[in-house]
Amino acid sequence: MPSPEFHQLQSVADADLAAEAKAGLVQPAAQVAPKFFYDALGSRLFDAITVLDEYYPTRTEAAIFHVHGAAMAEAARRRIGRPFDLVDLGAGDGAKAARLFQALQPVRYLALDISTAHLQQALHKLQAAHPALPMVGIGLDFSQRLQLPATLCAGPALVFYPGSSIGNFDPDAALRLLRDARDLAAGGALLIGVDLVKDTATLEAAYDDALGVTAAFNLNLLRHLNRLIGSDFDPRQWQHRAHFDTAASRIEMHLLARQALTVRWPGGERRFEAGEGIHTENSYKWTLPAFEALLRDAGWRDPQHWTDHRQAFALVLAG
DSSP, X not given: OOOOEEEEOOOOOXXXXXXXXXXXXXXXXXXXXXXXXXXXXXXXXXXXHTTSSSOHHHHHHHHHHHHHHHHHHHHHXXXXXXXXXXXXXXXTTOHHHHTTHHHHOOSEEEEEESOHHHHHHHHHHHHHHOTTSOEEEEEOOTTTOOOOOTTTOOSOEEEEEOTTGGGGSOHHHHHHHHHHHHHHHSSOEEEEEEEBOOOHHHHHHHTSXXXXXXXXXXXXHHHHHHHHHOOOOOGGGEEEEEEEETTTTEEEEEEEESSOEEEEETTEEEEEOTTXXXXXXXXXXXXXXXXXXXXXXXXXXSOEEEEOTTOOEEEEEXX
C-alpha cells in the first residue's frame, strides 16, 4: 500500500510560541491568538462545539456540500480545465476534502495543517481508503504567509478552505491570504467557506451556547498558557464573553477577570482590573457582495456561490 509523503516546512518551537503569548499578554489591551485554543483538550472541545444545536456553521456547510457538492466539483473542473492538485488549507482529518475526491478527481491531495502529528495520523487513514490518490502532508502555519515550493505544488491547484476560518482574519489579513492562495493556485481555482451576516441573537448563541462548551473552550486557553509559559492563571477567576460588533461585522470572544488580580509567569506579570479582558478571537461575518468584492481585490475572477435556504453560510468558487 502506498504511503503519504510528509514535509515540515515550518517548525515552531515552544519557546517561540511562549514568547508570542507573553508579548500578547502585556499589550495595552491583552490579546492571545486563537491558535492557542488548540491543545489536545481544546481540539476535543472544539469538536464538541461543532455538534451543538447553537453552532450552525458545521452542519450548514455539510448540508450545502450534500446538496451542491457535485455541481461545485463540476464547476471547479470546468474552470481549471486540466489536471490539478487539491490543496486543503487547515486540513485537520481531511474528511471534508475526502468527500469530494471522487467528484473532483484531483491528481494529488496536499493537506496543510499546523498540527503535523494529527495530520500524519489522518493522512495514513485517508491513504488506506484512497490508495490510488497520491497524498502529501505539509506542516505549515499559513496564517502569516501561504507559500509552497514549486517542487511541492507547481499548479494548477484547487485551493480548498472550508469551514469559516477565513473569518479569523481581519479584512487586510484575509486579503493577503487570498492573494497568496491566488499565487498558489497558479491558474487554478479557490473553493472557500464563508459565514454570512445574520441576526445578532443567532450569531452570539453560536459562540455562547447554553451548555457552556464554548466557555470551556475559551477558558481552557488559560490552562494551555499555564503549561506553555509557566503562568498561574486560575480559570475560576475568569468568565467567557462573546458578542457581535455590528460596526466591525465580527464576533469577538474575550475572557474577563471576575475580580482584580495579577497573573505572574517567570520573568513577567500582568495586572488585570475587575472586568478587564483578554481578547482571544475574532470571527468576521461577511455579506456575499462584500466577500466577492474582496475576492476580486485579491485577483480572483467570476465568483459564484452556493448557500443554504436561510443564506446563513456560503461556499464560494472563484477562478
